[in-house]
Amino acid sequence: MKTLICNAQLVNEGKISTQDVLIENGRISRIDRQITAPADAKVVDANGNHLIPGMIDDQVHFREPGFPNKGTIASESRAAVAGGITSFMEMPNVNPQTTTLEALEDKYVRASKGSLANYSFYLGATNDNLEVIKNLNPNQACGIKIFMGASTGNMLVDNEDTLNAIFANAPTVIATHCENTPMISALEEEYRAKYGDNIPMNLHGEIRSREACLASSKLATELAIKHKSRLHVLHLTTADELYLFQKNKQLADLKGANITAEVCVHHLFFNDKDYDTLGSLIKCNPAVKKASDQLALIKAVQDDVIDIIATDHAPHTWDEKQNESYFKAPSGLPLVQHALVSVLEHYHNGNFSLEKIVQKTSHAVAERYQLKDRGYLREGYIADLALLDLNKPHTVTKENIRYHCGWSPFNGYTFQSSVIGTWVNGNHMFDGERIINKQFGERLVFDR
Structure with a gap:
């Protein structure tokens, strides 16, 4: 054809x-x-x-298998394609978790029967699947996902020896969620003592604190430099973390590591003032933080301190998001349909050039993950x-939203x-x- x-x-x-x-x-x-x-x-x-080359989203949660009430590979890939996203890389915190090679291949089979976009999947790390990680064929997964902040089930990797071993032996890119869980847990108890279960949503960014983000991101970059690892730090949210990537990119080059960083569309678009109108709809981990952080992230994209723009698309049902209890309202929001147009708002506002947007949403993703023949408008490329x-x-309306969950923060x-x-x-x-x-x-x- x-x-x-x-x-x-x-x-x-x-x-x-x-x-x-x-x-x-x-x-x-x-x-x-x-x-x-x-x-x-x-x-x-x-x-x-x-x-433009279609957006390649290296961070989505399409909820399959295990959570069809939130979304499926079929439903969310349709929304992605309508948003100009042509390829996605999906996360392992599903049910069963993608922490074995068998579970990984099962997701490829599922996608082959339902995804309208191109696809790859992460192998998830745990405190006890090091041998699985060592035996991974580098071409079998887009990367290895480490939750260095709390996640579902047993996917929090907090054992120091395990972290060192993964960074030393990972056969492919390591992608990290960086938050320090003990620091967050202590703040949760402090705020619970003051407010009970109904902590105001606008305090989410204080509980999932900048200090917790910085401590974990610093640990990840130090491990990558120590072991000469290929590290990609996902969804940065604070101005405080950015110096790590200015400093450590140069140091990493000298030490043989390879470190890149990412920001998500909602952290570029929203700030803590938006909790007043959107509340739990923008509750996510790591949290939307202050306007000063938002501006710093935008500048970091402009200055190429941040390499990639992604979504962290993570749908929950409308009813789940309406829960008034801070601790029961889940974190995550659906984004793939509106990601690219939300980044284009920064073009209209004079923040990003079109060339910069294409670099961050397609070219850089293809380079970071070593995709074959994708990510550019070139003769011979797919x-x-x-x-x-x-x-x-x-205008975004309930009638034109394509996510299975049926709502959007936009x-x-x-x-x-x-x-x-x-x-x-x-x-x-x-x-x-x-x-x-x-x-x-x-x-x-x-x-x-």
Whole structure:
């Protein structure tokens, strides 16, 4: 099948240029000015809109297996594709947890039968599955996920010897959730003594404190430098942590480690003032913090201290999120449908260039995880594409939310841009209004 996308503004590798793109057999076969359409090609006129490599989201929780009331690989990948996300990497805290090679392969089978986007999965670390981690084929998983802050079940890895062994022996990228659990637990008890179970939601960022984040991020970077590990620190939330990545990137280069950092779209978009209107809807771990932290994170993206922008998409049901008890209202929010357009708000506000957004949402993810033939608009590369209309506002409503959970923290917000087309492996999946193709995505392949 052939498709010619003509009259597009390509945003790729630090440049914007007017080009046509010819897709054949799922790959970009030619990029040039005024390509003549083959007789058997479908022609899509971009009308001067911007064509980018699809967003690659390296941090999602699609809730399968185990929590179909919250979401499934099928439901959440549909929402992702409608949001211009063409590939995702999914986390291990499901049921059963993805902490064995058998559970890992089971998720690939599930995705092959339901995911509209391309997919890969993390192997989860525990205090007692070191041998499983050592035996992992580097191409079998996108990475190894370590919860260095509390998580579900037994996935908190807090044994010092185990952490050292994982950092010393991991055959692939280590992705960490960095929060110090004892520090958080002490603050929970302190605030419980004062407020009971009904702690105000706007204190969440004080309980999941900046000190707890910094202590854990510092430990992770120190371990990576000690063992020459490949470390990716997920969802930074504080100004305090950023110096680690300015300092340790240089030190890591000298010591043979490889350290990168990430911010999530909601930490760029919201700050602690938003708890007053959104409450538990923006309760997440690590927490949304102060406006000063939000501004520092934005600047860190501008200055390339932060390498990647992702979502940490984590849906819960509406009823669960309405729980008034601070301790019973779960942490996490659905984001994949609106992630890319929320980052584009920073373009409209003058914070990020389009080239910077593409670098952080696609190019850098492909490089960090060593994806094969994805993440760029290049001849010979797989055609994972998103077409953006930067002048087509749309308002998020209950009727147009595609998440299985049926709600969004952006409900009622009018974004200035829209995703008007998504191609996955060359297949035109979304036309700006509807999912128009049921072709399943592919298992991501790594060049490791």
